[in-house]
Amino acid sequence: MYEIPQVDLRHIVSKTEWQTRIELAACYRLMVIHGWDDLIHTHISARIPGTDELLINAFGLAFEEVTASNLVKIDVEGNILDLDCPFEINPAGFTIHSAVHKARHDEQCALHLHHTDAIAVASCQQGLLPYSQYAAFALASISYHSYEGLAVNHDEIKRLQDDLGDANFMLLRNHGALTMGKTIGDAFMHMYDLIRACEIQVKLLHSTDQIVRVDQSVIEGIKGQAKIVHTGLTGGQKAWPAMMRRVKRQHPDFDH
Template identity: 50%
Template sequence: MNKIKDNVSKEEWQTRVDLAAAYRIVAHYGWDDLVFTHISARVPGPDHHFLINPYGMMFDEVTASSLVKVDINGKKVMQSDYEVNPAGFIIHSAVHESREDAQCVMHLHTVDGIAVSTLKDGLQAYSQQSLFPLSALSYHEYEGVALNPEEKARLVADLGDTSFMILRNHGLLTCGESIADTFLYMFLLQRACEIQIKAQSTGQDMIKIPDQILAGIQAQAKQVTRSAGGALAWPGILRKLDRVNPGYAE
């Protein structure tokens, strides 16, 4: 820990701590998929360097010092005993490369998220929670395992300036100006998917939120999502981790 901490800026170390916490809170909620999804964060500073999980490490094991620092091509720029998943970084590098505001990118394979991604009509306005992602939601069609660099341009075009994306037959993606915001966006998107799948499973008729309410949210998309409270919730999340799974800041 001391070796890494002593060789990076205070800003990078704080980003490492927050990113490791994001991995662990995702594991706490049961949203991880063994070792097969990723959360990445831009390293503060002039270089286009990023932090991502060591491939093969479970999310609840990730620490600030174990995160791997890579360039935009996924090549390590700091000594590490760990490698990164090339398929995972193709998705993340596409977003980071095209969106200067995407300081953090979270991509998950949650059960309810994938379930909604297979529905022809996708996410619907069935809950208050759904209004936030529906205010800035995009879709990307499935092209197989993300190993083809040519897919990056199509993913970026589909993402546009949205903060929430449903990857068809694949999973969920959020991006934001901070790790705290990105996690909160995923929390809202995942919760909306959980509610929809649970409600649909009853087989009863569904009540949709009126179009005019959704239209009002969509008209104020940036204001709504940016005031969703990531920074407000994040300190409490760290306190929770300190109780249930400490050690992320090592």
């Protein structure tokens, strides 16, 4: 009842799949490090490069229990591809990931969280406001999706896809946050910026009504400025190796 089935796929899957498994498992552990996990709920999914196959967490495992080997390989419809897989996935949670991966073939990773401050900001009619540099990054590519209850309705997929469009940041009204990334590191960095923006907004609204806003012209130009800072790389590409090292120090079993 309390034992986690032990699997070791290191020498069974391709090098590309194994690397994706390692990075996705690291991302799950980063959620724990930052305090962004929600018991066994929410998900991060990643496409195995060059395929239409996805990896996602096994339903029932805490995020600190996710490893490279116990991630579940599925197709975009949520069907488990390994016949002898001892795990299952959460069909309600996968509705969101199925929708965005079908619509955004160029994006490798979708990251969905139930962070308290993200839910608070998403639940406000005005949504995210330009109160910080972090908000400026998110506001340059943000969308919203209305709450429809637990994500088990297949009809919601089209509405979710339409609302997401080509945005990399989404606030799910009354629900949480979603970010997309061309790499797992990019999706993580987008979520980092979005969560920090929401935390700052909630803190400011509790402390003062004299708030200086970021000018719209800055928001419109901030993507170009970021490219200069990262010398052609994305924020994820630049920061991700350091995040991988952090995970290895604090959760050395993640890549098993």
